[in-house]
Amino acid sequence: MANNISFPCSIILLSIIFFFFINSSHAMPSFNVQRYGARGDGRTDATNSFLTAWSLACRSRARAMVYIPRGTYMVRNLVFWGPCKNVITFKIDGTLVAPANYWSIGNSGYWILFAKVNRISVYGGTIDARGAGYWSCRKSGGHCPQGARSISFSWCSNVLLSGLTSFNSQNMHVTVHHSSNVRIQNVRIRAPSGSPNTDGIHIQSSSGVTITGGTIATGDDCIALSQGSRNIWIERVNCGPGHGISIGSLGDYANEEGVQNVTVTSSVFTKTQNGVRIKTWARPSRGFVRNVVFRNLIMRNVGNPVIIDQNYCPNGRGCPRQSSGVKISGVTFANIKGTSTTPIAMKLDCSGSNHCTGLRLQDIKLTYMRRSSASYCRNVHGRASGVMIPRNCM
Numbered sequence: 001m002a003n004n005i006s007f008p009c010s011i012i013l014l015s016i017i018f019f020f021f022i023n024s025s026h027a028m029p030s031f032n033v034q035r036y037g038a039r040g041d042g043r044t045d046a047t048n049s050f051l052t053a054w055s056l057a058c059r060s061r062a063r064a065m066v067y068i069p070r071g072t073y074m075v076r077n078l079v080f081w082g083p084c085k086n087v088i089t090f091k092i093d094g095t096l097v098a099p100a101n102y103w104s105i106g107n108s109g110y111w112i113l114f115a116k117v118n119r120i121s122v123y124g125g126t127i128d129a130r131g132a133g134y135w136s137c138r139k140s141g142g143h144c145p146q147g148a149r150s151i152s153f154s155w156c157s158n159v160l161l162s163g164l165t166s167f168n169s170q171n172m173h174v175t176v177h178h179s180s181n182v183r184i185q186n187v188r189i190r191a192p193s194g195s196p197n198t199d200g201i202h203i204q205s206s207s208g209v210t211i212t213g214g215t216i217a218t219g220d221d222c223i224a225l226s227q228g229s230r231n232i233w234i235e236r237v238n239c240g241p242g243h244g245i246s247i248g249s250l251g252d253y254a255n256e257e258g259v260q261n262v263t264v265t266s267s268v269f270t271k272t273q274n275g276v277r278i279k280t281w282a283r284p285s286r287g288f289v290r291n292v293v294f295r296n297l298i299m300r301n302v303g304n305p306v307i308i309d310q311n312y313c314p315n316g317r318g319c320p321r322q323s324s325g326v327k328i329s330g331v332t333f334a335n336i337k338g339t340s341t342t343p344i345a346m347k348l349d350c351s352g353s354n355h356c357t358g359l360r361l362q363d364i365k366l367t368y369m370r371r372s373s374a375s376y377c378r379n380v381h382g383r384a385s386g387v388m389i390p391r392n393c394m
Helices: 001-024 047-060 131-139
Strands: 030-032 041-045 064-068 072-073 078-081 086-091 095-097 108-115 117-121 125-127 149-154 155-164 165-167 172-178 182-186 188-190 200-205 207-212 215-217 223-225 231-236 247-248 258-272 274-280 288-302 304-309 327-339 342-349 356-368 376-378 382-391
Touching: 047 064, 047 078, 095 342, 149 155, 149 342, 172 182, 223 356, 247 258, 247 288, 274 288, 274 327, 288 304, 327 342, 342 356
Parallel strands: 030 064, 041 072, 064 086, 072 095, 078 108, 086 117, 095 125, 108 149, 117 155, 125 165, 149 172, 155 182, 165 188, 172 200, 182 207, 188 215, 200 223, 207 231, 223 247, 231 258, 247 274, 258 288, 274 304, 288 327, 304 342, 327 356, 342 376, 356 382
Antiparallel strands: none
């Protein structure tokens, strides 16, 4: 666990150095999208104006800003390619909205994508993907596009996303894939609780990601950590409604990357389907989850506050009924308190062929209908200390 504890100090120091550099007082050229034809009337297509501003800023040999002033700008798919010649600030004072026809952005998989960009800061503003029509298509079982993720960072490094509000994404709101040294702070994410697959923040194959502050209310996981997530720090997040904060689902592929060095701390879950969860398919896999800490968490009427599920099988369809090959070790649940809406507040259901090892439970107090809750353990090895409600079942 030593590596997990030392990680925040190093990443905070690197972040301070980096963000002091990019936010120093030197004047920078500003590329205002209105200068290139964007009209903030919510109707005129401003896509090309945004791409022109980005192209000029990206080619600038000096630190540059793409600026979106107040107003509502309708934009189709935006792909901001790097690498750029210098540091870029992307400042949004207005609102970006997707076209009313969900097919306009739904086929590409992405609405706003930053790709192969190093040293990029995105500040403020609101993005609204107008996802309701797409969700209706999905629920009706009609012919629908794959759906677009609202704002994504792929193959990027040294990223700051601060103060953004994201409404009604067709699919995931914020994704971080194949990226490093990413800081997400004080974001506000909202979609209806019944909206399908609208993860708030999704991380995959990325390292050095820090998420601090913010409110996430959505129809799927508030934060999902998929394969290859490493050195992740999550703090002071208000989650709910939604499906909680999850590691997984893992075991989709036999040779997928593992997840390691993750801390989730000082956060509140309100009326979520789950609290903190690790989920894997019961399939052969060389994957793993290790060195994970869930601590100082408050659960308010949460369905499954503490859960490890290595037999993940949504809707009971297409599940192989094998044993999960994902190895889970070194997971701590500490100082988790509140109320459960299900009688089994702590469920640790591990693989029959790869037992969970090195689990630590400390000071758990979860009640159900003002009474003590129950626990369930299978194939779990570890130790417990302090107050244990429900009782330790390891």
